[in-house]
Amino acid sequence: MCAAKILFELTGSIAAWKACAVISRLVQDGHEVQTIATAAALQFIGPATLEGLTGRRVRSDMWDRGTAMDHINLVKWADVVVVCPATANTINKLAAGLADDLVGALFLAHDWKKPFLLAPAMNPAMWAHPATRAGVEKLRGWGVKILPVARGRLACGDEGEGRMIEPEEILAAIRESLAPSAVGRVTPRGASVDVAGSVTRPTAKPHRRVLVTAGGTEEPIDGVRTLTNFSTGRTGALLAEHLRAWGCDVTLLRAHRATPPPAGVRGETFVTFADLRGALERLLGGEHFDAVVHAAAVSDYAVAGLRVNGQPLPPGAGKLGTEQKIAIELAPNPKLVDHLRAWSRNPELRVIAFKLTREADAAAARAAVEKLFAHSRADAVVHNDLAAVDAATGRFPATLWRADGTSTALESREALAHAIATLIADNERGGAGAPPSTLTRERRSQEGPAPAGPCAPDEARDPRAEHSPNH
Ligand SMILES: Cc1cc2nc3c(=O)[nH]c(=O)nc-3n(C[C@H](O)[C@H](O)[C@H](O)COP(=O)(O)O)c2cc1C
Secondary structure, eight states: OOOEEEEEOOOOOHHHHHHHHHHHHHHHHHHHHEEOOTTTTTTSHHHHHHHHHSSSSOOOOOOTTTTTTTTHHHHHHHHHEEEEEEEEEHHHHHHHHHOOSHHHHHHHOOOOTSSSEEEEEOHHHHSSSHHHHHHHHHHHTOEEEEEEEEEEEEETTTEEEEEEEEEEHHHHHHHHHHHTTTOOOOOOTSSSOOOTTTTTSSOTTTTTTTEEEEEEEESSSSSEEEEOOOOOOOHHHHHHHHHTTTTTTTEEETTTTTOOTTTTTTTEEOOOOHHHHHHHHHHHHOOSEHHHHHHOOOOOOEEEEEEEHHHHHHHHSSOOTTOEEEEEEEOOOOOOGGGHHOOOSSSEEEEEEEEEESOOOHHHHHHHHHHHHHHHOOSSEEEGGGGOOOOOOOOOEOOOOETTEEEEEEOOOHHHHHHHHHHHHHHSSTTTTTOGGGSSSSSSBSSSSOSSSSSSTHHHHHHHTOOOOOO
């Protein structure tokens, strides 16, 4: 990666301190960083800090003497523009095309051959507000790369989505936008143009069509009860949101009670295993998808029959009484993940499968991943262990295994989404369908530690469930 000129714009959020960590790393990477700070941003971070980090005077006031044309000149100077943190106020101002400060004027003067990244940071209510939702969509449509937000506890004490993602993730996005190999750019209308040899936009190719499955299936026992799991579909919904933010055209096929699709993501629902299977066959056979991210918690078993006081009864009807002696007969469901390519009208479909284990050691986890590769011929398997996942703190360690035997350890859902987006955008198939034996060799480029154990695509899968997800 060559040294680049980075225009780094800070706005008035408490997350400004995290932006300083990003700036520091960019400077250490050898980049020239010019900071712009709104008046509100300077309430959070002093000019001395920004100047000390970058060795350059921070710019804030459009009317500073001797800098009259900087709202144009800085656009010409920069290779990439980053707004971090981006407040609700700034997002909505930019979306309205207002230019009454330097950040707004620079945005209107932006040269769309250059990447423009924006890392939102705000309270969940501000993030969920229709004005902000509309602003984000408008900016995205103009070619701004909106980085995802994180979920968790905010400085205000509220909990939810809106927290700025971590410096490492922002750095990864900036580095990607500077990757010398990428040449595709997005114009304000979203059309792609080729710009050889200069800085670039993120790896995710716009308009890749991705199908994400999420949530748990429900198998009817009687007319009011089901066999299911605790999957919330949160991970799938978050992956869908991130993939959408990275420029993909996303369909979220989710359990009917699971987390609803985020803005800009098309949604479909399923209840039973049979529903999910039917929907997968219909969607993959009827439409072109580039990839499936199969994060749904699919029941390994269907309810094949009931015995009530020794008498056989078909499942799914009536209501079983409380005084009866009931036996439930289970029959194994087929593995949907094994059939995705066969159902797909796109023979090049990329398949990302998920493997959940529970308190498995490294060897057991790896064996489970190998087994999944063997029968599914997936391009990648996301593995995590229920024991390592913490729904309260949002901790979500996972390992992304590729079919060529390489792996990446990931600490959060955001990092996982980023890794999957990169994988989907990558033109190299990376050994899709490679024999599972490749996994028994040494990992060729080990980017992270060996898997610590089992994996949970959905942190809320029922730890007490007798069956494991059907992968
Ligand atoms: C302590 C404090 C923290 C704030 N944090 C945020 C924040 O994280 N995100 C946000 O959108 N606004 C936040 N605000 C409100 C903005 O600072 C305010 O809307 C301001 O006008 C933004 O101006 P700017 O977008 O020009 O920087 C905060 C305000 C205060 C007083």
